[in-house]
Amino acid sequence: MFAPRRIQHCRACGASTAYRVPADDNRERAICGTCGEIHYENPINVVGTVPVWGDQVLLCRRAIEPRHGLWTLPAGFMELGETTAEGALRETDEEAGARVELEGLFTMLNVVRAGQVHLFYRARMLDTRLDPGPETLEAQLFRENEIPWDQIAFRTVRQTLEHYFADRRSGAFGVHVGDVA
Amino acid sequence: MFAPRRIQHCRACGASTAYRVPADDNRERAICGTCGEIHYENPINVVGTVPVWGDQVLLCRRAIEPRHGLWTLPAGFMELGETTAEGALRETDEEAGARVELEGLFTMLNVVRAGQVHLFYRARMLDTRLDPGPETLEAQLFRENEIPWDQIAFRTVRQTLEHYFADRRSGAFGVHVGDVA
Ligand SMILES: [Zn+2]
Ligand SMILES: [Zn+2]
Structure with missing residues (x-):
């Protein structure tokens, strides 16, 4: 990072x-x-998605440092020449090879110590074909009770997943703004 | 910019x-x-507020280029060491000298050509004392029918004001994500 x-x-x-x-x-x-x-x-923006297929969420196992071998949502640095949404889609393609449709901004989490703002969109997967890129060891769909909570790479990913499952239970998805110490 | x-x-x-x-x-x-x-x-983030006092919104007339003499919401570049919310509060203090309480993220607008993302929070003014800084010629409260629409400095400010008055009429404030060409 x-x-x-x-x-x-x-x-x-x-x-x-x-x-x-x-x-x-x-x-x-x-x-x-x-x-x-x-x-x-x-500060710079990290943009990504929560890719969803039915009751499952897509995670990617990192093939690069930091946090090699741990699980993350597809996300990466926003580039010049793209919007936050375009960057989130690009990272989802590059890291997972997943085809998704964005469903709205979901979390905006400040990581002051890293000089970053992390932005995650909810995304509906269009099919289950995956084609992980070189930054990903494997990509896999998880139900809530299967999430490897002790092997999540970043706190913003953990918080985003927690918000996702909490909102899904409540039946309404909001936009969550917060800070990670 | x-x-x-x-x-x-x-x-x-x-x-x-x-x-x-x-x-x-x-x-x-x-x-x-x-x-x-x-x-x-x-891309870098521009953070600011929509400061509200009753049915009035606070605008600042720019003392600097670009758009010298035109009206804007208080906003500026997010700095290292602060959150988006802290940056929005800092800019509101620096440009208007206004004391406000943030009420939530309101707009996130991509300005791809400028390599920027503009983030505005709704903010409740705590009193009407103002103390504009060197970047501001004057700060003034406007009712909706008094807004100088033909003298607004930036399109993201115009869009944010339009969303604000539309949401106020509808009775519910959302989070608005969009792009400025
Ligand atoms: Zn060198
Ligand atoms: Zn030099």
Whole structure:
């Protein structure tokens, strides 16, 4: 996952940068000592889905670090040139090879320590064909009582799954906003 | 607002970068020709509020470019170290000097061309004292029929205001997800 990297050199001219507060600002930014370029660093979005087939949810077992071998919902970094929904669909295709139809934003979870916001959409699977990509060891459908709760890769995935099953029992799906410490 | 900047030099060592597709990737990234550092560029979040006092909504007239002199909801770039809600509160304080209590996420609007996602929360103003910051010429409360629709700075602000008044008439506030072309 992402951790803010300290910027040592200017992206415009390559000279050394130093962290200080610009004149009209109140936070330290990496500023170029030669050309004056100011480098802003901001949280980034992770976008994914809760793919559902009947009473089952699709999870992917990670083939990459961090959390190699643990289970996750399909999700990854949002890219320039796409919407949050397009990114969620792309990750669902890349990681699981699943064909889904989005059914609405479901969770927005802040992970401040990682500088991330995780956004999950509910998604209806159109069939059960799967074709996991290189980042996934295997993709598998789970009923609620089969979920490997002690092998979930990320807390935002755990919270999203918990919200999903709770809302399904209540009969109404909301949008859940929260923070992960 | 933000436009993706092409990265010319490596943030780690200052050497020249070139855009090409890394071995395990499918998109062009700025890669350092000397140390191999890969530079990812991702959409960033703009966070703000719809501050409400009775039947009035608070708008701020911009003292900065772009859209100098036009009206906006208080909003700005989400920073590292804060949640979306904390960022929305910070911007409401910085731009309007308004004290508010958040009432829930209201809109999430993708602005793909700008590489941004705009997130607005509904917010209840605790009093009518205002103290606009240097980015704001003036802050003012408007009833629906007083909104300066032809002088709104950004389309995401216009859409958020339209959703707000429509939901208020219907008696129920939802979470609205959409895209701005
Ligand atoms: Zn420079
Ligand atoms: Zn380098």
